[in-house]
Amino acid sequence: MNGFGGFVLRRAVGTVITLLAISVIIYVVFYATPGNVAQITCGPRCSPEQVRQVTEQLRLDDPLYLRYWHFLVGILVGRDYSTGTSLEHCAAPCLGLSYQSDQQVLDIILTKLPVSLSLVLGAMVLWLVLGVGTGVLSAWRRGRISERVLTAVTLAGTATPVFVIGLVLMIVVCGEFQLLPFPQYVPFTDDPEQWAWNLLLPWFSLALIEAAAFARLTRASMLETLAEDHIRTFRAYGVGERAIIRRHALRGALAPVIALNANNVGSAVGGAVLTETLFGLPGIGQELVHAVKVVDLPVVVGMVLVIGFFVVLANAVADVLYAVADRRVVLA
Amino acid sequence: MSLVDVTDLTVEFGSLRAVDGLSFRLERGAALALVGESGSGKSTVAGALLGLHHGTGARIGGSVHVVGTDVQRASDEELRRLRGGKAAMVFQDPLSSLDPYYAIGDQIAEVHRVHARVSRRAARARAVEVLDRVGIPDARRRSRSRPHEFSGGMRQRALIAMALACAPDLLIADEPTTALDVTVQAQILDLLHTLREETGMGLLLVTHDVGVAAESVDEVLVMRHGKAVEHGPVGTVLGAPAQAYTRELLGAVPRVDAPRGASRATDEVVLEATGLGRAFGRGKQQVVAVDDVALTIRRGETLGIVGESGSGKTTLGRMLVGLLEPTAGRISYEGSAHTGVNPAVQMVFQDPVSSLNPRRSVGESIADPLRARGEARGEVGGEGAEERIRERVRALLERVGLEGAHYDRYPHEFSGGQRQRVGIARALAADPRVIVCDEPVSALDVTTQAQVVALLGELQRELGLALVFVAHDLAVVRQVSDRVAVMRRGRIVESGPADEVYDSPRDPYTRRLLAAVPALDPEVAARRRAARRELAVA
Numbered sequence: 032m033n034g035f036g037g038f039v040l041r042r043a044v045g046t047v048i049t050l051l052a053i054s055v056i057i058y059v060v061f062y063a064t065p066g067n068v069a070q071i072t073c074g075p076r077c078s079p080e081q082v083r084q085v086t087e088q089l090r091l092d093d094p095l096y097l098r099y100w101h102f103l104v105g106i107l108v109g110r111d112y113s114t115g116t117s118l119e120h121c122a123a124p125c126l127g128l129s130y131q132s133d134q135q136v137l138d139i140i141l142t143k144l145p146v147s148l149s150l151v152l153g154a155m156v157l158w159l160v161l162g163v164g165t166g167v168l169s170a171w172r173r174g175r176i177s178e179r180v181l182t183a184v185t186l187a188g189t190a191t192p193v194f195v196i197g198l199v200l201m202i203v204v205c206g207e208f209q210l211l212p213f214p215q216y217v218p219f220t221d222d223p224e225q226w227a228w229n230l231l232l233p234w235f236s237l238a239l240i241e242a243a244a245f246a247r248l249t250r251a252s253m254l255e256t257l258a259e260d261h262i263r264t265f266r267a268y269g270v271g272e273r274a275i276i277r278r279h280a281l282r283g284a285l286a287p288v289i290a291l292n293a294n295n296v297g298s299a300v301g302g303a304v305l306t307e308t309l310f311g312l313p314g315i316g317q318e319l320v321h322a323v324k325v326v327d328l329p330v331v332v333g334m335v336l337v338i339g340f341f342v343v344l345a346n347a348v349a350d351v352l353y354a355v356a357d358r359r360v361v362l363a
Numbered sequence: 364m365s366l367v368d369v370t371d372l373t374v375e376f377g378s379l380r381a382v383d384g385l386s387f388r389l390e391r392g393a394a395l396a397l398v399g400e401s402g403s404g405k406s407t408v409a410g411a412l413l414g415l416h417h418g419t420g421a422r423i424g425g426s427v428h429v430v431g432t433d434v435q436r437a438s439d440e441e442l443r444r445l446r447g448g449k450a451a452m453v454f455q456d457p458l459s460s461l462d463p464y465y466a467i468g469d470q471i472a473e474v475h476r477v478h479a480r481v482s483r484r485a486a487r488a489r490a491v492e493v494l495d496r497v498g499i500p501d502a503r504r505r506s507r508s509r510p511h512e513f514s515g516g517m518r519q520r521a522l523i524a525m526a527l528a529c530a531p532d533l534l535i536a537d538e539p540t541t542a543l544d545v546t547v548q549a550q551i552l553d554l555l556h557t558l559r560e561e562t563g564m565g566l567l568l569v570t571h572d573v574g575v576a577a578e579s580v581d582e583v584l585v586m587r588h589g590k591a592v593e594h595g596p597v598g599t600v601l602g603a604p605a606q607a608y609t610r611e612l613l614g615a616v617p618r619v620d621a622p623r624g625a626s627r628a629t630d631e632v633v634l635e636a637t638g639l640g641r642a643f644g645r646g647k648q649q650v651v652a653v654d655d656v657a658l659t660i661r662r663g664e665t666l667g668i669v670g671e672s673g674s675g676k677t678t679l680g681r682m683l684v685g686l687l688e689p690t691a692g693r694i695s696y697e698g699s700a701h702t703g704v705n706p707a708v709q710m711v712f713q714d715p716v717s718s719l720n721p722r723r724s725v726g727e728s729i730a731d732p733l734r735a736r737g738e739a740r741g742e743v744g745g746e747g748a749e750e751r752i753r754e755r756v757r758a759l760l761e762r763v764g765l766e767g768a769h770y771d772r773y774p775h776e777f778s779g780g781q782r783q784r785v786g787i788a789r790a791l792a793a794d795p796r797v798i799v800c801d802e803p804v805s806a807l808d809v810t811t812q813a814q815v816v817a818l819l820g821e822l823q824r825e826l827g828l829a830l831v832f833v834a835h836d837l838a839v840v841r842q843v844s845d846r847v848a849v850m851r852r853g854r855i856v857e858s859g860p861a862d863e864v865y866d867s868p869r870d871p872y873t874r875r876l877l878a879a880v881p882a883l884d885p886e887v888a889a890r891r892r893a894a895r896r897e898l899a900v901a
Contacts, residue, residue: 260459267413267454268447268474268525278473282464357464359511 126333136333147314157238166249188243197236293349297342371425383589396576399586400808451526455538457518468506516547549879574881617838628664640691667844709790713802715782726770780811
């Protein structure tokens with residue numbers, strides 16, 4: 032277990048370093064651009080007086096590395112913003128202030144995050160069940176009619192945009208047959224049952240798109256594993272095909288699936304814009320698009336950081352899961 | 364009824380007839396070896412005995428009866444009962460043949476439970492019992508290890524344990540020792556022998572190695588192109604072969620006891636290494652692959668470097684050609700110190716498949732060193748330079764026994780032996796004085812092996828090359844080498860003229876190695892086995 036603990040520790044350190052690197056890159060990309068950064072940060076309608084205040088608050092006259100340092104310190108321990116008359120404290124992790132909406136960026140994100148996480152984690156369960164299930168089935172039934180049908184269906188899934196699937200689902204389920212009300216976000220903490228019913232359609236539309244990629248990856252990975260020598264061993268010892276797939280093939284085949292899943296979960300937190308827009312879910316993706324449109328720089332930076340955080344976190348979790356599945360990883 | 368009764372078996376994959384009208388029988392408790400070169404269909408026969416070709420699209424004709432089961436007509440259920448329960452198979456590569464994700468004991472228990480109605484606990488106990496039986500020390504604890512925590516020999520023992528778990532009547536062993544070192548090979552063959560004596564099970568051994576067959580079986584069936592060439596008692600077939608092909612096959616097998624003959628070595632030292640060492644990694648995890656090695660290579664001579672896997676022989680070879688920087692000691696070429704890559708010292712690699720770029724024609728691969736040299740001398744782009752290079756490559760191809768017209772062909776169009784010839788041509792392109800061959804023939808069949816070895820000898824005579832021949836096969840090394848260095852754990856334990864080292868080895872490790880080499884004569888093999896047993900008891 033010592034080796035495993037060491038492995039987790041090394042991965043954790045690596046994750047922290049990656050996050051730091053991401054923060055540097057994001058900071059440089061957004062705050063070291065040519066042009067009046069203070070004006071951009073404050074917004075187009077700011078008076079010169081307000082712009083001067085922003086310059087002071089963000090210490091935009093300092094050298095770049097010092098400015099980044101303040102930014103980083105803000106995230107790690109929090110920082111104070113003077114608004115001339117009063118002092119506003121922004122507690123860690125402080126992602127800054129939105130001068131356009133006069134809110135702390137973190138507060139904006141925290142109101143949107145539960146929506147995005149509800150959508151993505153729920154959809155993840157569905158796309159894993161659908162995708163991996165279909166993949167295993169089509170690898171097992173390879174060459175038969177049932178496999179060809181499955182392949183065609185998953186291909187159609189990949190090729191169909193989310194707004195087509197989503198719209199069709201809504202029209203049929205909510206409009207034509209009125210099985211469900213038109214989706215409307217209900218926080219989990221208010222009413223778990225309504226939360227689930229309302230998210231059912233968004234979950235399905237997002238999952239159907241993603242499931243196709245998982246089905247194809249699982250199928251390819253399964254076929255590869257099934258061709259390996261140790262599978263032949265168990266066949267030659269009379270172990271049944273079901274047991275071979277369940278015990279020996281699936282486990283080996285899941286490694287790339289875990290990796291893909293980490294990527295998709297991470298990026299879907301901020302990237303499921305279409306689904307969020309279509310179903311009117313006030314999530315991170317929608318907010319990011321809005322912030323970009325009105326050029327609310329602190330919000331954009333904060334969101335990009337949070338999304339980066341989720342991508343890196345998801346990948347770190349995937350690495351550890353990998354190692355749990357296959358202890359040889361720890362040695363490498 | 365016979366244990367195995369195969370009548371007029373044919374197996375076709377598409378248009379390829381892998382097995383063609385083969386018939387043989389194996390009685391209870393007897394041992395038969397199917398011997399042949401790659402592509403002879405011997406492994407296909409082994410698979411057919413367990414019905415492993417079912418559902419793969421192969422067309423199978425004739426009849427196969429194994430331990431009372433008609434394999435051709437058997438239902439899936441009957442086949443499953445046969446596989447592992449009545450006839451168990453041991454595969455070649457013991458690493459890839461076990462599931463990397465599960466403990467070895469669990470894998471054996473799983474197989475046992477397919478065939479015996481016992482509890483999980485009882486199956487696990489049986490796994491420990493058979494692991495103990497095949498000589499895994501501390502079997503209860505080691506049964507919880509995963510395959511990567513076992514050495515190659517232990518993995519092969521574990522596979523044999525899996526085969527034993529259900530007490531089968533027939534053991535089918537497909538190249539069971541091919542991936543193993545010679546001393547480990549001897550242990551595994553001895554183990555198979557002992558198990559057969561104890562349990563009375565029949566053995567069908569599939570092997571390309573005539574020596575392995577001589578060690579292990581009563582009867583030999585020589586196969587070629589899917590057909591039986593010769594079939595009879597092992598002493599007769601190997602001692603007095605009736606067929607030309609069998610004689611050819613036996614003639615190509617290098618003998619560990621055949622003297623080398625006159626050497627053409629000169630006194631002119633071309634390459635010399637002193638105190639050479641190489642360590643990998645840092646701190647606690649540091650591994651010393653080569654440690655304080657000194658050797659000299661003279662013009663026109665062949666220095667054989669022999670050792671088991673992990674002895675550091677490949678690392679040493681790579682340092683000699685400058686592919687790897689030594690961490691200690693020095694190499695001098697023609698008297699002056701030398702680091703880095705030297706065009707005069709070239710290398711021929713083990714695997715002729717992966718050492719050629721599959722996306723470039725072989726001519727281009729051979730031309731690379733020529734172009735590199737031209738660029739260095741600023742001759743590129745000169746009038747007719749391209750034509751001169753092509754001309755030279757064609758000449759090189761012809762020199763190694765291929766055709767100049769092969770310039771534009773790709774590696775997959777060549778056989779293993781031909782690819783190795785391409786590798787040799789590429790090494791020759793730079794006009795080397797020394798060629799380091801790292802296991803140049805270990806991936807080849809014996810007849811091809813003999814041809815490539817002969818080619819190397821010819822080139823050496825003609826060009827006065829110095830050869831360093833790195834290999835694990837003691838017999839091949841003796842066949843080609845004037846002097847031999849035996850490596851173990853990064854050090855040279857013994858070196859000297861080949862005949863001296865082989866005929867009167869001084870180091871106990873060299874003696875152990877030589878004692879483990881399979882003998883072609885079954886009687887000698889039996890004597891050696893007895894001697895090894897005594898050594899083990901003592």
